[in-house]
Amino acid sequence: MSYPIDHRPIRQFIAAVEHGNITSASLALNISQPALTKSIRKLESSLGVKLLERHSRGVVPTSYGEILLRRGKLVELEFEYAAAEIEAMKGGNKGAIRIGASPVFATLFIPKVSAKIIQSNIGLKVDLINGVLDTLVPNLLQGDLDIICSALDFPDHPEIVKEHLIDFKHTVFARTNHPLAKQKNITAIDLMAYEWVMLAQDHIAISRLGSYFSSNGISPPTIAMETNSFETAFSMVKEGNFLTSATSSMANAAQISGLTPLLIQGTLWNFPAGVSYRRSTSTPKIVKEFINSLRNEIASVLTN
Numbered sequence: 463m464s465y466p467i468d469h470r471p472i473r474q475f476i477a478a479v480e481h482g483n484i485t486s487a488s489l490a491l492n493i494s495q496p497a498l499t500k501s502i503r504k505l506e507s508s509l510g511v512k513l514l515e516r517h518s519r520g521v522v523p524t525s526y527g528e529i530l531l532r533r534g535k536l537v538e539l540e541f542e543y544a545a546a547e548i549e550a551m552k553g554g555n556k557g558a559i560r561i562g563a564s565p566v567f568a569t570l571f572i573p574k575v576s577a578k579i580i581q582s583n584i585g586l587k588v589d590l591i592n593g594v595l596d597t598l599v600p601n602l603l604q605g606d607l608d609i610i611c612s613a614l615d616f617p618d619h620p621e622i623v624k625e626h627l628i629d630f631k632h633t634v635f636a637r638t639n640h641p642l643a644k645q646k647n648i649t650a651i652d653l654m655a656y657e658w659v660m661l662a663q664d665h666i667a668i669s670r671l672g673s674y675f676s677s678n679g680i681s682p683p684t685i686a687m688e689t690n691s692f693e694t695a696f697s698m699v700k701e702g703n704f705l706t707s708a709t710s711s712m713a714n715a716a717q718i719s720g721l722t723p724l725l726i727q728g729t730l731w732n733f734p735a736g737v738s739y740r741r742s743t744s745t746p747k748i749v750k751e752f753i754n755s756l757r758n759e760i761a762s763v764l765t766n
Contacts, residue, residue, distance in 0.1 A: 483520035535605030
């Protein structure tokens with residue numbers, strides 16, 4: 463089945479949703495408000511459904527609109543991929559790659575990998591967004607990111623390809639003069655006595671932390687602070703008798719911040735990690751190059 467829809471109304475619809483109102487979207491698109499309204503209504507008529515709910519404060523997508531928003535962003539993305547490939551064939555390598563990364567990837571691997579691909583692709587821009595699974599995966603599905611570097615233990619999705627690159631082990635960190643710092647065989651009850659600092663919106667990690675305590679027959683610990691930065695978390699833990707959780711790979715960064723890993727009973731949790739990107743008829747060259755460079759950088763770190 464085909465529909466008489468060109469590309470511009472879809473882009474205009476996306477702008478209306480992202481801005482939250484027709485006035486702001488029309489200004490951003492440099493078209494009149496009546497023209498934008500007419501375009502969206504024509505799009506609704508073509509599809510035979512209502513795409514936007516209009517209210518006094520602006521517009522929000524209907525359930526049908528949510529589908530078009532997600533698919534429409536992918537159409538936009540495929541067009542950008544095509545333009546990038548054409549530019550490469552013409553002898554240029556301009557464009558951008560939008561990378562979402564968990565704090566551990568952003569700290570340990572992404573800077574070196576990004577520097578390499580920028581140097582080998584003159585004119586390339588890297589947009590790096592730090593986040594956690596709960597924010598990165600939705601952004602990938604919505605077309606806001608080209609690739610994410612994170613844990614892979616999230617539900618499989620038909621539109622997402624996962625590539626396993628490394629396994630991480632989580633441990634507990636505290637400041638070097640913490641009462642538990644010199645203690646061995648630390649129990650969950652020992653850990654329960656202290657407040658925790660965790661990454662913001664990392665509901666999966668907080669849930670895993672709760673599972674560790676519940677498996678030992680006790681309630682989850684108190685979380686005193688949430689932050690979107692490992693640096694802030696480490697600095698906060700250094701200021702008091704707080705605890706935090708991070709991968710053992712972050713031990714050097716933690717040590718520089720004045721922290722030390724604790725010798726706890728059992729395993730906090732382990733998880734596979736790597737890259738995830740949207741399934742496409744042809745994965746963009748720059749995405750492939752980024753994955754290969756990241757794979758080589760991880761292998762180099764693991765062998766040293």
